[in-house]
Amino acid sequence: xxxxxxxxxxxxxxxxxxxxxxxxxxxxxxxxxxxxxxxxxxxxxxxxxxxxxxxxxxxxxxxxxxxxxxxxxxxxxxxxxxxxxxxxxxxxxxxxxxxxxxxxxxxxxxxxxxxxxxxxxxxxxxxxxxxxxxxxxxxxxxxxxxxx
Numbered sequence: 001x002x003x004x005x006x007x008x009x010x011x012x013x014x015x016x017x018x019x020x021x022x023x024x025x026x027x028x029x030x031x032x033x034x035x036x037x038x039x040x041x042x043x044x045x046x047x048x049x050x051x052x053x054x055x056x057x058x059x060x061x062x063x064x065x066x067x068x069x070x071x072x073x074x075x076x077x078x079x080x081x082x083x084x085x086x087x088x089x090x091x092x093x094x095x096x097x098x099x100x101x102x103x104x105x106x107x108x109x110x111x112x113x114x115x116x117x118x119x120x121x122x123x124x125x126x127x128x129x130x131x132x133x134x135x136x137x138x139x140x141x142x143x144x145x146x147x148x
Contacts, residue, residue: 025061026115038070047078063106065119068099072126083133093130099123121147 025031034053041050051074058067072095079088100123107116124147131140 025057025064025066028060031057031060035066035070039073042070042073042077045077047074050074063102065099065102065106065123068095068102069119069122069126071095072099076126081133083130089130089134093127096123096127123147 034057038050038053038057041047041053050070054067054070054074057064057070061067072092075088075092075095076082079085082088082092099119103111103116103119103123107113111117124143128140128143128147131137131143
C-alpha cells in the first residue's frame with residue numbers, strides 16, 4: 001500500500017510536468033529522473049545512495065519542497081515502524097514542517113499554484129498518517145483538513 005501511495009505521488013508530479021510553465025523542477029527531466037532514482041533507492045533500503053541523489057537535487061534546486069519530502073521518505077522507510085520511534089517520528093514531522101515552510105517561502109502562503117497545492121497535500125497527508133498511526137485522531141483530522 002505504501003509503495004503504491006509513493007508511486008502515485010511521483011506519478012502526479014510527472015503528470016503535472018507538461019502543464020507547469022513556471023515550475024523549473026517539473027520541466028527538468030534529469031532532476032525528475034534523479035527523484036525517481038532516489039525513490040527506487042529508498043524502496044530498496046539503499047538510504048545512503050538515496051541521500052546522495054537527493055543532495056544533487058537540493059544543490060540544483062536549493063530549498064525546494066521536494067527535498068524535504070524525500071528526506072522524510074528516507075526516515076519513514078529507514079525506521080519502520082517509525083511510529084514506535086518517538087525521536088525519529090519527531091524528526092519525520094520536522095522534515096514535513098520544513099517542506100511546508102519551503103512551500104510558503106517559494107510560493108507564498110495559501111498559494112493556489114498547482115505545485116504548491118500538491119506539495120502541501122503530500123506533506124499534510126503524511127503528517128496525518130503519522131498522527132493516525134500514533135492514535136492522535138484529532139491531530140490527524142486537523143492535518144487532513146488543512147491539506148484540503
